[in-house]
Amino acid sequence: MIVWTVANQKGGVGKTTTTVALAGLLAEQGKRVLCIDTDPHASLTYYFGIDSESLESGSFDVFSAGKAVSADLMRRSILPTQFKHLSVMPATMALATLDRKLGTQDGMGLVLKRGLAMVADDFDYVLIDVPPVLGVLMVNALACCQRVLIPVQTEFLALKGLERMMRTLTLIHKSRGENYAYTIIPTLYDKRTNASLQTYKKLIARYGRSVWNGMIPIDTKFRDASNEQLTPSAYAPKSRGVLAYQSLLTNLKQLEER
Structure with missing residues (x-):
């Protein structure tokens, strides 16, 4: 089971879009995919048409269980989607209370890692959508992944969020002695603007080979797909944005095979 955590300490950079786009492509390839929503805003959850406030269980329940997390709870907290091979562990606003209620409890940083180990045979890929805040949710998501995917909007202020993310890693x-493999993904690239080009050049200059050598363009099809609650590749398989994510996925698979 390969686990990718999609994270950045800045909002609006394309984390949820990246999660859904890659998950949809993997599912279309016949891979068993689990998306985990750890953001209290529950954007990923709503994307798949799930009402986060009417759930019997979800990611909040998994984290609340702490060391008592079980395979049964994990499976009860995972819901199917309308897409074959694609499941989701939904989020609720209650996740926002975790740091205050449970953040200091021993072992809280490894709850998700323990839980995923119990269902490792159920999935080929897990993609975790993470809130832009350093806390118990991000720590959990980082602790259980093989690679961190860091979407970065190609505009100046997004570089500051990336700097915070790199400091977090x-x-x-x-503190833990863990090295993280990571891939920086330029997103919301607008070839018509000098700002996008200059930001992309700064990314390459500062982070070199850690930056994927492509970019995800601005594409209105992403918004349209979200409105229809469809993965981008199901809604517009030949759109430029989907083609870019296909290229990114090919690159990520090659990195995992090394």
């Missing part, structure tokens, strides 16, 4: 490495 360094901080967790120092």
Whole structure:
């Protein structure tokens, strides 16, 4: 089971779109895919047409179980979607209370890792959508992944969010001794603007080979797909945005095979 965490400490950079787009493409390839929503805003949950406030269980229940997390709870917290091979563990606003209620409890940073180990035979890929805040949710998502995918909007302020994210990875490495493989993904690229081009050049100059050598363009088909609650590849398989994500997925698979 391969786990990718989609994270950045800035909102609006394309985390949920990246999660859904890659998950949809993998599912179309016959891979058993689980998307996990750990963001209290529950954008990923709503994307798949799930009402986060009427759930019997979800990611909040998994985290609340702490060390007592079980395979049964994990499976009860996972829902099918309308897409073959694609499941989701939904989120609720209650996730916003986790740091205050449970953040200091021993072992809270490894709950998701323990839970996923119990259902490892059920899925080929897991993609985790993470809120843009360093806390118990992000720590959990980082602790259980093989690679961090960091979408970065190609505009100046997004570079500041990336700097915070890189400091977080360094901080967790120092405290836990864990190295994280990561791929920086330029998103919302607008070839008509000098700002996008200059930001892309700065990304390459600062982070070199850690930056994917393509970019995800601005594409209105992403918004349209979201409105229809369809993965981008199901809604517009030949759109430029989907073709870009196909290229990204090919690259990520090659990295995992090394």
